[in-house]
Amino acid sequence: MSTSNGEPLAVELRNVDKAFYGVKANDNVSFELARGEVHALLGENGAGKSTLCSILAGLYRPDAGEMWFEGKPALFKTPKDALAAGVGMVYQHFRLVSNLTVAENLALGHHDQGVRLDQKELARAAEELGERYDLAVDPTARIWQLSVGEQQRVEILKLLYRDAKILILDEPTAVLTPQEGQALFKTMRQLAGEGRSIIFVSHKLDEVKQVSDRVTVLRNGKTVGGVATKDADARELARMMVGRDLELPTRSASAPPGEVMFSVSDVRVLSDRGLEAVRGVSFEVRAGEIVGIAGVSGNGQRELAQGLVGLRRLTAGRVEIDGEDVTSDTVLERIDKGLAYVPQSRLGMGLAPGLTTEENLALKAFRRPPYSRGRTLVASAFRDEGARQIEQYDIRGVRPGLPIRLLSGGNLQKALLAREVELEPKVLILRSPTRGLDVGATEAVRNQILAEGVRGTAVLLISEDLDELMALADRLLVIYEGEIVGEMQTEEATSERLGLLMAGQRVEESA
Amino acid sequence: MAFKRWRLFATLMVVIAMVAAACSSGGGDSEGSEPAETATTTAAAEPAEVLKIAFVHVGPVADKGWSWAHDQGAKYVKAQLGDAVEITTLESIPEGSDAQRVFEDLAAAGNKLIFGTSFGYMEPMLAAAENFPDVAFMHATGYKTSENMGNYFGAAEEGRYLSGMAAGAATKTNLIGYVAAFPIPEVLRGINAFTLGAREVNPDVEVQVVWTSTWFDPPKEGTAAESLLDAGADVIAMHQDSAAPGQAAEAAGAKWVGYNTDMTEFAPNAWLTAAIWDWGPFYLAQAKAVIDGTWKAESVYGNMADGMVALAPFGESVDEDLQALILEREDEIKEGIFSVFPDPIVDQDGNERELGDIFTMDYFVKGVIGSPTG
Amino acid sequence: MSTRRLIVEPRGLASTRLKLLVPVASVIAALIVAGIFLLLTGESPVEVYAKMLDASFGSQRGIAETMISATPLILTGVAAAIAFKMQVWNIGGEGQFLMGAIFSAGIAIWLGDGFPATVMIPAVVIAGGLGGAFWAAVSAIPRVYLGTNEIITTLMLNFIAINFVNFLIFGSSSPWRDSAVATFPTGRPIPDAARLPEFFFRLDVGIFIAIVLAIIAWYLMGKTRWGFAVRVAGDSTDTARYAGISVPRKILGVFLLSGAFAGFAGGLFVSGPVGALDPRSLILNLGFTGIIVAALARLNLIAIIPVAVLMGALNNSGPALQSIGVPTATVSMLQGAILLFAVAGEFLIENRIRRPESVTVAANPEPETA
Structure with a gap:
């Protein structure tokens, strides 16, 4: 599992840049993935993990930088290119057709096999793969009949059916029970043991510690560092991820509840x-x-x-x-x-994604003062109340006239919670x-x-x-x-x- | 996201609107005739002596029909008077109140004699004429006049009667289909004259009418003709400005009586004949009157005798005996011996009635199938 | 295989300067491209553009005519914009316009000659709005309570309204038809007291009514509680429901308001330049053109006013161009090109197009073989 045994790296990114809306999601990022390793990609939301994965999977094209695949320069133009080369990704939002069967979803986008699908052959393949990797799913079931965990298995089976050498799993445990998560980790280790490489995206330190061989930490679109997991200390990883020491708040013994x-x-x-x-x-x-x-x-x-x-x-x-x-x-x-x-x-x-932050903060209270007087809105109240709450709840990235959908997830949630809390419910x-x-x-x-x-x-x-x-x-x-x-x-x-x-x-x- | 959907939708609507605009205005150009005669912008040596004349048409002048016939008249004036006149032709100008702007623009641009060749121009032209009292306005097919607005039309029913004779002799099923624009006196007059002519040579003939509610809409007019052919008609007549009914007849191996101009080229096998217009001499007289300062606002109703209405050349299938019979009748009409409409006249229901004023004719004669009110 | 391709990406927030600059730039680009096209067809672009400008704005009468053409477009544009803001795809402006015209002419004829203008004019304007709202309701009620697709129903109702107008005048002896005229079916002229006074050439006070109505619509949508709720519901129905906003009622309200504005346009057109329910004067695609006006104005209810004026000018310039020898087909294409570029400009406001800075790996076009 070492990277220095002369074998070419599975994938290497050198100095990759990618920007959206003029904001750099990846800024001079470098990343190395060896054969047969589980490589954790750790970082806060917006750190650039998903962008990095999407570049590897051919969904985005880098603005600058190099990508090497099995020792040769390469650039995937589409996810199809990437998959043909053996790189596949399981996205956070599954890409399954919900009223097709498991077997049919396996065949989706696979053009090697004529117009007619050999359902039996597909079902057999699905069953065999499922058994081998402990990913059992009924091949004849339709996707909508499956649990989220089972759907995730179908996504992984899809990649294995195409014999992907590199599997990218974007926050796979977010939708699983702890037991399902453990089963997935077992499968991941098995795949790595076969010489496949796995990129495991997470922001949960304990999972990273448990399953990965190496960790690369991203922060604000930049690579902060890469370490072998066994040498990493959880507190140290957290500091790399956030850039400061941090303790998540927990409940303290509170006053006895009331009525x-x-x-x-x-x-x-x-x-x-x-x-x-x-x-x-x-x-x-x-x-x-x-x-x-x-x-x-x-x-x-x-x-x-x-x-x-x-x-x-x-x-x-x-x-x-x-x-x-x-x-x-x-x-x-x-x-x-x-x-x-x-x-x-x-x-x-x-x-309301297209409305401004100030308008969204008034979404429930707009019917009463100070936001409206009679049937008429009070523009100054929207402005002043908005400014106060943006300040008080530390909602960042707000600009006049900017639709709220362009804020980051964290700021969206702060705004949403601010509005509800302001109602003094x-x-x-x-x-x-x-x-x-x-x-x-x-x-x-x-x-x-x-x-x-x-x-x-x-x-x-x-x-x-x-x-x-x-x-x-x-x-x-x-x-x-x-x-x-x-x-x-x-x-x-x-x-x-x-x-x-x-x-x-x-x-x-x-x- | 909602925003994208909206943009896509907007773009789609613009494209649809543009396609619709292109379809509605570009229809006439496909027939390959020369483009509209337009202003010769070369200024004459003495501008004061050049008479600026304008024509406004509802359809494209390439329609080979109504507007084309008027445009031929304009070309005739230009050929006769040369540099003494400058002619502006506007085509595809919608009828209705919006046309007032067009007439006023032309008057403001120095045109001293303005012709509007469609009925729907009457009110807007009347209003424009009031605002430009020193300009001579002439309106085709209408009934209102003023100090400086006259009108003109011709007895197409004379030619219609003769073309009906050709049709009546040609039908074997004794059913003639008639594709007609609007149920108005002008059109009813034509249908009745045509039917009387057909039944003169073949008393068993019936004429079935369908209304299209359009003057120039080739696809609609073609479809209307096809429906008549399906119903058993083997001759198609029409009061439309396009040749589409003739093309439908040609395709079905049927016969066709056209209108407005000699349209043999569109359906050479189907062509029988048609009542056609020759506006040139009338337009020339009007132009000369303005130049001479003798123009007066009048109502002119031309006919075969004065040449405004004529009969188109016969198609090959019209035999010589029939041709001789029709031409004999034409002579009688020109000499005033024969009148197209008898008085009293037998109406659709077989009742005898007074002919009345033919300019407000609102009934069908015996032998017509269909409703005279649309 | 092109490896150096352009990148198109959403811009996020366009600056105000850009929002003003791009439409101007896209109109200029349209004129340049259309100019090349004109050169190819043997016309002089300079002469053509000078003539267009002259016809629409070059004389007092030209300006008056441009404003006459703009009047109904302001209102049909507002009608489309307020519906589209709410994601209500009312493309029935044409039918609602005509129904407004029918109601307006109807009330004027029914009231007859005995009333002063102070009664007649408000009556015809209000009747127009009611007519448009009524016709919109025919689509809106099934949309709200049965979930029918309003694009289809409003589109179909356009054709029904067009045929109904034709029926009233051509196909029946209705009160709208002028029974005094036997030669050709025409609309019965409405009483003079119901006609909007002209004050500048043919231009009547309808232009002011239209502008005031557009400003009222702007106030209603942007400055009232109701308008705020409508904007939320238009942005996301789920969010609106979550915030306690009654979405069906908002859809119904917006739909009826949209129809009313198209109907106002019909009413003002009848009591202004036309003076009767005359199919040929009314069926001019003014409802459809309103959709384009709304799109070009980016649904901004105030921007609709200048856009409608420009659109009116563009429409009016057609005959003037013919008179200098530009064929009708060229005129339509020129107008189409200008509209298309204006829409393309909209795309540039929302997106940026740029070249990738450098893609080193472009040297190897076939990663699969690795």
Whole structure:
């Protein structure tokens, strides 16, 4: 696994530049990938990891610099070129056709085999690969029938079916349970053992420590350094990544929670497909309490959150805010009664992407003073209130007239959370609030959530990130297939126990 | 993202609009005739003596139809008077109130005699004439006049009657299809005269009318002709400015009576004959009157006797006996012995009625199938 | 295989200077390219452009005529822009324009001669807006409550409106038809009291009404709570729902307002230059052209006013160009080229095009063989 045994490197990038909107996403980046190694790419969001991977995978072309592939200069013009040469990538957002079968997705874009697909042959290949690499998926299943973890396996199988020598996995563990993550690491080691090279993108230090041979750290688009994993110290890696010492905030023993502020009883909600996605969920959140709901994505979290805020009709159940029944209230009425919501999709639902930051900060309060007087808007209020909140919540990158969609993920989330917190809600529901955020933004968002708890808000934190849940929540619920399958105080929780519950194994019924 | 979708949409709409614009205005050029006669910008030695004349047409002058016939008249004037006149021709000018601007622009540009060759120019020309009292305006096919606006038209029904005779002799199915523009007196007059002529030589003939609501729309007119051929007609007649009905007839092996000009070249086998226009002598007289200072706003109704209306050359399939019969009738018309419309006249339902004022004719004669109100 | 190709990428935020500069530059580029084209067809670009300018702006009467042509385009442009801002693809401006004309002429004829202009003019303008809104509602209500595609319904309703106008005048003895004229079906002239007063050659006060209405639309969309909610909903329906904004009601409101503006255009056109429900005077694609005006003005409701004036000038210059010997086909192509370049300029505002600085690896065009 050494890089100096005379064998040519699998891939080498020298002094690569790539800019978007005049901002350098990669600035003089160099990167070496040896054969048969798992190479972790570590960095905050916006550090340039995804850009680097996309250049390797042929999605972007560098503005400057050189790329060497197996000892020869090369440049992939398209992802197809890259794949033909043996370089494939599993993106964070899967590129599968959801109403085709697993086998059909394997064949997609593979032009070697005529017009007709030999379904049987494909299915056989899929099964064989799945068995060999511990990536079992039913080849005849359609993609939409699969869990997120299974879909990821299909993505990896796609690359293996094309015999990719270099596999790029962009934050693969973000969508997996801890157990699924462990299984993936085993597969990664096996692939590396066969002489394939793997680029593993992550910002989670423990995973990097566990699975990789070497680590390259990126910060602000530049290479900060590369080290052998066994020589690296977690604290040191974190410092390289962020550029300063940093401690993520966690819950301190808080004041005892107050009155029941948010009460949910036997709530049932249908999914878009008309299936029952939330099946009789009940819980309470007290003032000042932070309750976490853990679960693998797709187990009814979306439907639950939307049902609670009024975006989705409840087929049964009752929701109360501060003792008042809001079950049949509209979204607006619930907002007025003190319900705030940070959805998972920031640009898709939480923010109006084409409007400015100032306008987005007023998105819920625009109906009342100071933003409007009667039916007329007050332009100065938008400007002054906007400026104050941008300052207070440290939202960076704002320029006059700039659509908010051009801000970074961390700043989007800060703006979104700022707006909800400014409403001084009684109940705050958040979904995966730090997903995809870098360490700095995660710190800011976590602090804000903790501050809400201290202020006396009833906080419901729905997340797939166990670290986050364990750091912030007072109490944890686990959701599986639309039902609450476990509840525990955070002190009693371990990842193993949560992971089993999240995977649907009812080991015990805890009180 | 929404923004991109919007831009794509906008671009698409612009492209569609441009294609539509190109289709609607470019239609006439494909027939390969020479481009519009336009202003000779060479200034004459004594500008005061040059009479500037303008023509405004609703269709392209290359249509080989109505507008082309008027343009031939303009060319005749130019050939006769040479440098003494300067002629501006505007084509494809929509009818309606917007045309007032065009007439006023022409008047402001120094044109002293302005012809508008479509009915829909009447009101805008009247308004322009009021604003430019020292310019002579002449409007074709209308009925309103003023101090400095006259109008002119001709008895196309005379030629229509004769062409109907050729058609009546040619049909074997005894069904003639008639592609007609609008249900207005001018067109109804033509259909009735044509039908009377056809039934003179073949009393069993019926004439089926379809309305297109357009003067010049080749695809629509062609389709209308095809529908008549499908219905069993084996001769197509028309009151349209394009040759498309004739081309449809040619393709179906049927016969065709045209209008406006000699259109033999478009459908040489189908061609029978047509009522055609010869505006040249009239336009020349108008130009001379303005030059001489004797012009007055009048209503002129030309006919075969004075040459404004004529009969086109016969097609090869019209035999000599029939030709002789038709020409004999033409002579009688010119001499005033024969009148196209009898009085009383038998209408579509077989009732005898007074002929009435032919300029407000609003009924069909016996033998016509279709509705005279559209 | 070209290895040195140009890079197109979104610009992010265009500067104000750029937003002003690019349209001007794209019009100049259009004139240059169209000029080359004119040279190739044997025309003198200088003479052609001078004539265009002269015809539209070179005389007082020319300016008046340009403004007359601009008046309906301002309103149909605003109609398209407010709908498009909300992502409501109302391309039924043509039909709504005509329905506005029908309502306007109808109310004027129905009221008859007994009323003063102070009653008649507001009546015809309001009736025009109601007519347009009514016709928009025929598409808007199924769009909101059944999810039908408004592009298809509004487009189809255009043709229905066109045929309906023709029917009222050519195909029936409706009150809109002038029964006194037997020779050719024409619209019945509306009472003089319903006609907008002319004050400068043929130019009537409709131009001021149009500008005031455009400013009202701008205020409504940009300065009111309702307009803010509409902008949010237009930007993202999910976000609007999330923020407690009733999206269906906003769509309905915007759709009707859009139709009303197209209808105002029809009303002003009838009570201004036309004076009757005359199909030939009204069916001039003014509704469709409004979509182009809105696009060129980048949906900016104030920018629509000058763009409509330029578009009116461009349309009016056609006959003038014919009179100096430019064939009609060339005139249409010239107008098309200018529009196309204006749209291309829009693309340049949103994107930048540049060369890659250096791509060292370009020497090896076949990475696969490695």
